[in-house]
Amino acid sequence: MGFNKFFKGATEIGRAMGVTLKHLTQKPITVEYPASPVPLYPRFRGKHELRRYENGMERCIGCMLCEAACPTAAIYVEAEENDPNHPTSPGERYAKVYEVNLLRCVFCGDCEEACPVEAIVLGSEFAMANYNRRDFILTKQQLLNPGEPNVVIRPE
């Protein structure tokens, strides 16, 4: 009985050590976040970004279709007429106010889908914690100048 018990215990330890030893030789899964970046799936939907054309013009035309598509009423757009001499976007209309309320957003991507000019996209930024409720409302300036522009246009 005594020996049996001892033997069983020893194999258990041995197996456990085996697992340990096995992982000792493998590459670590733990990510040194935030020191090193987290790998993301290509279709990950993170914080919103508003895009521009190459010439610097804003893509968004203030059509409010994203606002209409959003299931949580997280988007607020206020459109205005472009100054013909200094247009903000191509055409007659641009978004004077564009706000996304991250506390409401469920990152469904419907806004992205609704946009006729691919102006609003969900980027890959996921660290959105903040200290202040007010700071969860992204202004147009913040959306146009994301910390690290990282835009993936999904093919849908």
Added chain:
Amino acid sequence: MTTDLVNVTIDDRAVAVPKGTLVVDAAAKLNIEIPVFCSHPKLDPVACCRMCLVEITGPRGPMLQTACSVPVAEGMVVKTNTPQVKATQEATLGFILLNHPLDCPICDKGGECPLQDQTMRYGPGISALVEPKRHKNKHYMISDTIVLDQERCVVCWRCIRYLEEWEDKPQLGLFERGGQTLIDIQPGQPVNAKTSGNIIDICPVGALTNRVARFSYRPWEIERTASICTHCSVGCNVRLDSRTHKLRRIVGRENMQVNDQWLCDKGRFAHAWVNAEDRLTMPMVRKNGELVGVPWSEALQVIADKLQAIKKTNGADAIGGIGSAKLSNESNYLLQRFFRQMIGTNNIDHRDGGDVAALATGLPALADVMKPQYGPNPKVDTIFLFGVDPSEELPILDVHLKRAVRKGKAKLIIAHPRKIELTRYQGPYLGYKPGTEATLLNGLTAAALAAKAALEAKEGDQPAPQNDVSAVEQLLRDLCGVDPAEVKRAAEALAQSSNALIIYGPLVARGEAGQNTLHGLTNLALATGHYERLAYVGLEANSQGCRDMGLLPHALPGHAALDDKAAKQRLQTLWGATLPTKAGKTYKQMLDGAGKEIKALYIMGANPASERPEWTANLDKLDFLVVQELFLTETAKLADVVLPAVSWAESSGTFTNLERRVQRAPKAVRDPHSKAAPDWMILDHLATRMGTNWPYAAEHGITAEITKAVPLYAGLTWEALGDQGLQWDAKALNVQPTSQEATQQNITLYEEYPLSLVSGTVLFDDGNMFRRTTQMKDRIMPALVGLNPADAAGLGVVDGTPVIVRSAHGELTMAVKIEAQVQPGTAWIPESLPGAPVGALLNGSDIEHVRVQQK
């Protein structure tokens, strides 16, 4: 009617419709929708878009015909859903869409666009065009307020037809042909019809859009409130579109008793004042000469204390209240209740209230004016306008009148010191000199009696006694400056008419001269048998309602005399208070007496300081002035306490229009950051501070109390009014004509003041409710004095010459505008021009003479 029914079969369903009905309307009766673009129920058919093609079986077998222009015939068989019809609809839509820019995302019509809807329902789904689309003008301003996008236009002609058929101002036209066809204005002549905005409502695509509301709304984002316009007394039905507590857009709402579905440009575009930045948002009390913001409790306590103190030392009649016909029945009812109950005085009035000789009943019904165009039996065949200019004062009445003349063949007679726009219909025009109304009316009555006698003589074949009319004619020519032949024409038209409508306005009803005008008009109406249809129209949204509510120094609610026992009893029971018996002072008397026998004034929504410099000085002399306002007006700047009120869009109320129609204006928006409060709430709290508790929990409670206090309003509760309003019954009032001699007042002529001053209202003035609409600032009439070309030539002035206009009481610096509409010997200066209060030239009298001098 029943004998004229025609039986047709549409999609195998039978229906009987009146003869002359169009196929498209017959189908609508069966709830069968036939898609249309050019067809519109308010416009004559042109059948130019081909969207409505359906299969109609005629003698030559089934054929595709336009449902919008083909009237039904007995036994007609119509099919709207055959493969052929479907193919045609697809092809038509495909054709319309060939060059359509499809910029729905930036188009204001998107979401409420018939082209979008019909493309989804009947369209081909894919575009047939592979070549680049044709390009035309986008963002093309055809007026200050309307943007045309020629690429989006489907050439349906609705806009063109509206301006032709309703406005009688063909300001838009078709240019080029084929695929290049364009809608355009004449070069350099923007659309300026006063109701031009209606073409935006009826355009079936986003080719015509509203510049004031441009890009500020999306149809799926807005809240819609059925309300009414409060710019004038027509009381057009509107829909207020709001979003994020802001009024974004106003569109017309159908009410076939009032405005059909039309609005004028002031009603549609001039709403920037509601959300203006400079609205008052907190109460202010004057401390050390400065108005400083205070909490409500403090402001109300100051008022309560001060009013009670003045009442104690100077008596109740040293305090006066001025309401406003721009405000609701509820606000004004409560103000007069506050004064009669809490202060104990009848010093309560409004502008053009106790000072004008009005009739209590208003127009018989606007629908009667509209009837000639819609109904088979013209309700009104002759219309006599006396001292009213509907084109400037009541624009939608103007549209109705034009239709009545053109479609209904009604006769239009006009007496006005200025040759107003409607005189273009060639009816008799009497351009009399201001102040000679009584003489003119006496002349008209004499001529009408003669005409009547002549008419009857023909039937009875007796020679009519020939009166000597030369003395009357002489007076008409010399004093009034009108041609006796024209007077005769007018009198004959009135005598021959079986249903004449006589309308007069405040311009001829003010003061003592106004009393004589009313006598003269009464005599004329009695002589011609049209007394029932003699009507006074006030010009403000609630001019009628203010009178009904008893916002008058000489009448209790319901037009009851101050000593009417039954009315007094009723109100005393309702209010639990005793009523003052002494007649109060009118608006003018209170302002003239301000600082003298009047020690304190409570002004709600009125701005007398902008009217006459003399009144500004008087208001400054008051012991205590409270102004309840939206803006820091000239009057508010003089106040001891300023109370911030809210507009018609921000509180609920009812308004009574010029035909006694009581209509609802529910609360549509609210500024969450403002401390401003509705009038009723302010007065209610003030009454509490002065020792009474009024039982109101909300506006509707006051509406309900009005139905008891004003017997004419019995049953007109908020719920009963609905969204089309209800007229109170004029018969219940039982007005009896009092025939009295109209005496001509003396007109003193001074050598040095050769011109008679003509004032009046213009639609686009510099008032608080208009000038904040920046897009329309160029349409505000500048400080101009209108002169007849002959007078201008005599003075050696041309258009734009700077001049000084002097009267015995003051002077104004203005520029000259030469206008043939201004009669010789007169000078035209409307009210509320920027920087030129015409009141500076008046001194209490409404008839004034001026001299125009080059600067």
